[in-house]
Amino acid sequence: MASATNFPPLKNDLLLRAARGERTERAPVWVMRQAGRYLPEFRKVRESHEFFEVCRTPALATEVTVQPIRRYSGLVDASIIFSDILVIPQAMGMEVLMNPGPQFPDPLVTPADVSKLNKVVDVEKELGYVFRAITQTRTALNGEVPLIGFCGAPWTLFAYMIEGGGSKTLQKAKTWLFKYPEESKALLLRIAEVCVDFLVGQVRAGAQLLQVFDSWAGELSPYDFDQFSYPTLKYISTNVKRRLAEEKLPDTPMTLFAKGANYALGHLAQNAGYDVLGLDWVIDPVEARRIVGDKVALQGNMDPNVLYGGRDAIEAAVKRMSEGFRAGKGGWIANLGHGITPGVDPEDLRWFFECVQKYSVL
Numbered sequence: 001m002a003s004a005t006n007f008p009p010l011k012n013d014l015l016l017r018a019a020r021g022e023r024t025e026r027a028p029v030w031v032m033r034q035a036g037r038y039l040p041e042f043r044k045v046r047e048s049h050e051f052f053e054v055c056r057t058p059a060l061a062t063e064v065t066v067q068p069i070r071r072y073s074g075l076v077d078a079s080i081i082f083s084d085i086l087v088i089p090q091a092m093g094m095e096v097l098m099n100p101g102p103q104f105p106d107p108l109v110t111p112a113d114v115s116k117l118n119k120v121v122d123v124e125k126e127l128g129y130v131f132r133a134i135t136q137t138r139t140a141l142n143g144e145v146p147l148i149g150f151c152g153a154p155w156t157l158f159a160y161m162i163e164g165g166g167s168k169t170l171q172k173a174k175t176w177l178f179k180y181p182e183e184s185k186a187l188l189l190r191i192a193e194v195c196v197d198f199l200v201g202q203v204r205a206g207a208q209l210l211q212v213f214d215s216w217a218g219e220l221s222p223y224d225f226d227q228f229s230y231p232t233l234k235y236i237s238t239n240v241k242r243r244l245a246e247e248k249l250p251d252t253p254m255t256l257f258a259k260g261a262n263y264a265l266g267h268l269a270q271n272a273g274y275d276v277l278g279l280d281w282v283i284d285p286v287e288a289r290r291i292v293g294d295k296v297a298l299q300g301n302m303d304p305n306v307l308y309g310g311r312d313a314i315e316a317a318v319k320r321m322s323e324g325f326r327a328g329k330g331g332w333i334a335n336l337g338h339g340i341t342p343g344v345d346p347e348d349l350r351w352f353f354e355c356v357q358k359y360s361v362l
């Protein structure tokens with residue numbers, strides 16, 4: 001396997017220091033989905049290339065990953081590789097379309113359908129294009145900011161694979177959990193194994209921080225999260241860290257964004273094995289810090305819709321968020337509480353970055 005070394009030296013390590021729990025001089029800032037449709041330069045690339053074509057073509061993935069770094073040069077402190085969480089179901093043998101949301105023409109209906117998935121997933125073969133995109137992007141970034149790699153969490157991917165796309169109730173995926181708990185746990189573990197190989201490969205290719213997106217964690221009761229999602233999240237952090245050490249790869253900080261699972265914050269901080277917990281906007285920063293103690297860094301958590309409220313609203317929200325996170329101990333990475341949406345004016349996002357730079361100073 002290709003091992004990427006000798007990248008340009010990193011000039012801005014705020015993100016990595018905050019992820020390790022340091023109270024940095026100001027908060028590093030980036031936003032989830034920062035490479036996306038709110039940017040005209042992204043829409044331009046998408047005019048002539050399908051979504052998954054961009055993911056699979058390292059030169060295009062590099063270009064769109066770097067777009068927000070170029071536009072907001074000096075204001076944004078991290079890049080995240082352009083890809084999607086659904087590349088894992090694809091690697092496992094499922095077809096996924098994006099039109100405009102995700103759609104699986106042949107979702108898993110009953111546990112018998114699991115036999116249709118690839119028995120063994122060779123991530124180098126199936127997802128090598130992500131690794132090549134990471135290596136190219138890391139070179140193109142020229143050390144300006146660190147590069148984040150990511151994957152979807154097993155529960156969220158399981159839900160997509162069974163629902164066949166987005167869903168309001170997750171009725172089909174939950175039917176599996178409650179009707180076929182053992183088969184569900186076995187499939188969740190299979191997905192987790194692919195996540196581990198995929199994340200380790202991303203570090204080998206040049207990713208400097210890893211984020212796991214459990215976007216649908218909040219749909220589970222605390223008990224069911226503990227039964228079905230938590231064990232796979234723990235499995236991922238334990239095995240990624242073990243493998244990185246064994247393979248003498250850099251010890252890489254890991255972020256867990258378990259959206260809506262604020263009921264589990266204390267437990268996750270104590271036991272899940274992640275360096276950073278991502279927060280949605282439904283929890284107050286001071287309260288979140290009180291719950292997690294100084295065990296982890298926190299990331300988040302402005303409501304993405306504040307970006308539609310105009311400059312004064314953005315400034316007031318950033319000021320309040322900064323005061324909350326900076327009042328407590330530990331590291332803080334400023335971000336939104338979920339992805340930025342397509343209708344945001346890029347100049348309003350610039351203002352958000354400027355406000356973070358102003359108000360997060362210690």
Ligand SMILES: Cc1c2[nH]c(c1CCC(=O)O)Cc1[nH]c(c(CCC(=O)O)c1C)Cc1[nH]c(c(CCC(=O)O)c1C)Cc1[nH]c(c(C)c1CCC(=O)O)C2
Binds near residue numbers: 032035100
């Ligand atoms: C659930 C989920 C998905 N994908 C992802 C998640 C977890 C985060 C979350 O909860 O939002 C993660 C993701 N998707 C994308 C990234 C790229 C990196 C970045 O954050 O800039 C990342 C980290 C690109 C994308 N992934 C997608 C787009 C838009 C598609 C397009 O370009 O036409 C982008 C930029 C498509 C996508 N992909 C997915 C959905 C539901 C959709 C359609 C809805 C939407 O557009 O927001 C699945």
